[in-house]
Amino acid sequence: MIPFESIQLGAELLFTPTNMFYVLLGLLAGFVVGVLPGFGGANAAAVALPFTIGISIEGALLLMVGIYAGASFGGSIPAILLNVPGTAGAAATAIDGYPMTQMGKAELAIGVARMASTFGGTVAVLAVLVIITPMSQLAQTFGLRELFVVAMIGLALIAGVVGGENFKKGLISATLGLLVSMMSGSPITAHERWTLGFPQLYEGVPFIPALIGLFAYTQMFVLARQESFFEKAEELGAEGLPILERRGWRGSVSELWDGVRTTLSFPGHLVRGTALGTFIGAIPGVGAIVANFMSYGTAQRTSKHPERFGKGSPEGVIASETADNAVAAGTLVPTLTLGIPGSATAAVMLAAFWLHGIRPGPPIISEHTDVVYAVLLGLLVASLLILPLGIALGSVLAQITRVRPRFIVVFTLLLATVGAFGYRNSFFDVGLAFVFGVVGYAMRYGGYPIVPLVLALVLGPLAEQSLIRALSIGQFELLYLFESGTTQVLWVIFALVLVYLSISSRRARQGRGGGLLASPRARVTEQDEAAGRQGA
Amino acid sequence: MIALIGRLSVPTALLVYALLFHFNVRDLPPAAGLLPELMIALLASLLVWDIIDEALQWRRRSRPPWRNEGRALWELFRDHGYRPAGIIVLTAIWLFVGMALLGFYVATTLFIVVALLVLGERRAWLIGLLTIVAMGITYATFTTALNLRLPTGMFL
Numbered sequence: 001m002i003p004f005e006s007i008q009l010g011a012e013l014l015f016t017p018t019n020m021f022y023v024l025l026g027l028l029a030g031f032v033v034g035v036l037p038g039f040g041g042a043n044a045a046a047v048a049l050p051f052t053i054g055i056s057i058e059g060a061l062l063l064m065v066g067i068y069a070g071a072s073f074g075g076s077i078p079a080i081l082l083n084v085p086g087t088a089g090a091a092a093t094a095i096d097g098y099p100m101t102q103m104g105k106a107e108l109a110i111g112v113a114r115m116a117s118t119f120g121g122t123v124a125v126l127a128v129l130v131i132i133t134p135m136s137q138l139a140q141t142f143g144l145r146e147l148f149v150v151a152m153i154g155l156a157l158i159a160g161v162v163g164g165e166n167f168k169k170g171l172i173s174a175t176l177g178l179l180v181s182m183m184s185g186s187p188i189t190a191h192e193r194w195t196l197g198f199p200q201l202y203e204g205v206p207f208i209p210a211l212i213g214l215f216a217y218t219q220m221f222v223l224a225r226q227e228s229f230f231e232k233a234e235e236l237g238a239e240g241l242p243i244l245e246r247r248g249w250r251g252s253v254s255e256l257w258d259g260v261r262t263t264l265s266f267p268g269h270l271v272r273g274t275a276l277g278t279f280i281g282a283i284p285g286v287g288a289i290v291a292n293f294m295s296y297g298t299a300q301r302t303s304k305h306p307e308r309f310g311k312g313s314p315e316g317v318i319a320s321e322t323a324d325n326a327v328a329a330g331t332l333v334p335t336l337t338l339g340i341p342g343s344a345t346a347a348v349m350l351a352a353f354w355l356h357g358i359r360p361g362p363p364i365i366s367e368h369t370d371v372v373y374a375v376l377l378g379l380l381v382a383s384l385l386i387l388p389l390g391i392a393l394g395s396v397l398a399q400i401t402r403v404r405p406r407f408i409v410v411f412t413l414l415l416a417t418v419g420a421f422g423y424r425n426s427f428f429d430v431g432l433a434f435v436f437g438v439v440g441y442a443m444r445y446g447g448y449p450i451v452p453l454v455l456a457l458v459l460g461p462l463a464e465q466s467l468i469r470a471l472s473i474g475q476f477e478l479l480y481l482f483e484s485g486t487t488q489v490l491w492v493i494f495a496l497v498l499v500y501l502s503i504s505s506r507r508a509r510q511g512r513g514g515g516l517l518a519s520p521r522a523r524v525t526e527q528d529e530a531a532g533r534q535g536a
Numbered sequence: 537m538i539a540l541i542g543r544l545s546v547p548t549a550l551l552v553y554a555l556l557f558h559f560n561v562r563d564l565p566p567a568a569g570l571l572p573e574l575m576i577a578l579l580a581s582l583l584v585w586d587i588i589d590e591a592l593q594w595r596r597r598s599r600p601p602w603r604n605e606g607r608a609l610w611e612l613f614r615d616h617g618y619r620p621a622g623i624i625v626l627t628a629i630w631l632f633v634g635m636a637l638l639g640f641y642v643a644t645t646l647f648i649v650v651a652l653l654v655l656g657e658r659r660a661w662l663i664g665l666l667t668i669v670a671m672g673i674t675y676a677t678f679t680t681a682l683n684l685r686l687p688t689g690m691f692l
Binding site: 051053054055168169171172175176178179182183186188189191193194217220221222224225227404406407409410411413414415417418421422425427430431434437438441442443445446448464467468471472476 | 542543545546547549550554556557560561564565566567568569570571572575576578579582583585586589620621623624625627628629631632635636640644647648651652655656657666670674677678681682683684685686687
């Protein structure tokens with residue numbers, strides 16, 4: 001069942017000095033952007049995207065997976081030291097990580113996070129290596145109409161989960177993304193559809209400038225309002241950045257051992273967190289926040305000491321961080337098998353495929369086996385490297401949060417602008433990135449999530465081509481879309497997803513739970529209340 | 537009232553966009569125009585619902601006593617940090633236009649200096665150092681490592 005030949009092909013491609021350099025570079029960049037609250041892996045991957053034009057496809061993707069893995073771990077450092085999650089996924093880590101810091105156990109908390117991240121990332125990739133080929137074979141049985149429905153299910157999930165309490169705003173964002181993706185020539189009849197007279201739009205809205213605008217520009221406009229990355233920590237009463245001890249190599253080995261021993265003494269949390277992270281990551285759009293909180297909640301329910309959760313229990317950090325890095329591997333399953341991005345960073349990876357002339361979708365594994373397996377093995381190597389690099393760079397990374405946001409803003413805007421230009425040597429792309437940046441900023445101001453818009457932009461052409469071609473096969477009879485057994489099952493799933501998300505969103509707004517859609521704040525409150533009840 | 541206008545501005549702008557899209561694709565054959573029209577109908581319905589929802593929510597809340605709306609707008613802009621965000625948007629426009637007119641080196645130098653000044657940096661030596669470092673890194677990455685062309689204008 002284990003595809004040794006494919007793994008060997010991937011390993012041959014990965015283990016070259018150049019490609020290993022890209023993994024390492026991505027990992028280091030991911031660490032840095034992960035510790036900066038509000039920057040995140042997707043923004044970094046979007047800024048890095050134009051830089052990959054001059055390098056090979058596997059090099060580009062390995063850089064992205066390095067960023068993904070690095071940012072997943074990096075986000076835990078400010079969460080533990082300052083109670084400010086560097087990435088959204090690290091919110092659950094802060095619940096126990098920050099109390100550990102207050103108890104003088106910051107090094108142990110980071111050591112545990114590092115080991116749990118390594119375990120989650122590594123085991124999840126091993127699982128994905130085994131399941132991805134059968135999943136791909138299943139995906140290849142999907143026809144055009146099935147692909148269309150799967151894309152719609154993915155978009156609905158993304159709109160619901162990212163939109164949170166306001167499913168309607170998530171849907172608006174996703175629908176807008178689909179509409180914008182149709183500002184092009186029709187893929188079937190070649191009719192022009194409101195391209196505003198720009199010939200550059202005739203083949204569709206180019207992803208790269210759009211992603212740069214929606215991620216990098218928008219986030220920098222938001223960060224420009226901040227004087228310091230500490231603002232939230234100061235509001236929450238943090239006294240300042242704790243100084244991590246520099247203990248020489250003997251101290252580092254001892255620190256490594258402490259983290260490994262503590263983490264491995266909770267094998268149940270490790271296995272459950274990895275399984276939950278991989279499974280939830282494979283559902284398009286659901287992502288790290290949900291996986292981490294579900295893993296945290298499960299760990300609390302199964303722990304021998306649930307009363308210690310929220311008060312500095314290493315078990316909470318283990319559960320959250322294991323799931324966080326396992327999600328990265330899980331998101332690659334729909335991304336590589338169906339061409340449907342599992343997360344915002346995966347959407348940027350899909351754009352990298354397009355950039356290098358590869359159309360993502362079901363045949364990708366059979367046509368580009370070596371690249372797909374090199375990417376998975378690259379994520380495995382990146383996860384393993386978190387352990388030594390995290391020790392070597394732990395105290396340096398903690399200092400990065402001291403950098404003033406203004407320097408990050410100016411430098412990122414410069415790189416994003418030059419990157420957008422470098423894509424096709426065109427000022428049109430720079431203007432387009434800027435327009436998307438302003439649109440993204442306005443949408444955030446209006447409370448509309450950006451991620452569904454981004455994923456819809458990526459999925460739009462796939463969904464439209466699948467629908468129109470399926471309809472033309474069925475002589476433009478709408479019933480054709482419901483005729484096969486698989487399609488009927490998928491339509492039922494789509495309807496159930498919509499109903500579930502609508503009800504959950506309504507319940508979340510009314511403060512009555514909300515399942516997947518409960519806000520992180522509500523989840524924390526629920527965890528606190530549960531811990532209080534159990535403690536009492 | 538300013539708060540309501542602020543809340544409605546984004547969905548209204550999106551609704552106008554959807555309507556303009558509709559007027560541009562309404563005459564197309566179904567193979568080209570069917571999906572855009574479906575999306576426009578869905579988006580417009582959701583936006584109208586959102587606008588009504590926002591207006592009702594605003595109406596339900598207790599409204600503050602009447603005050604100078606222009607002043608309220610300025611206070612919102614100043615106190616919530618929208619001023620630096622607005623200025624950084626303007627400097628980004630400059631970077632785009634400036635690169636096309638004056639080229640990478642001149643436009644970038646002016647962008648970094650002005651953006652850092654408006655964002656509160658006052659140390660001239662640091663601004664100078666960062667300008668040189670940022671331009672050096674960009675040049676080394678794009679021109680030397682990736683063999684890509686930097687934007688040129690009238691000067692360079």
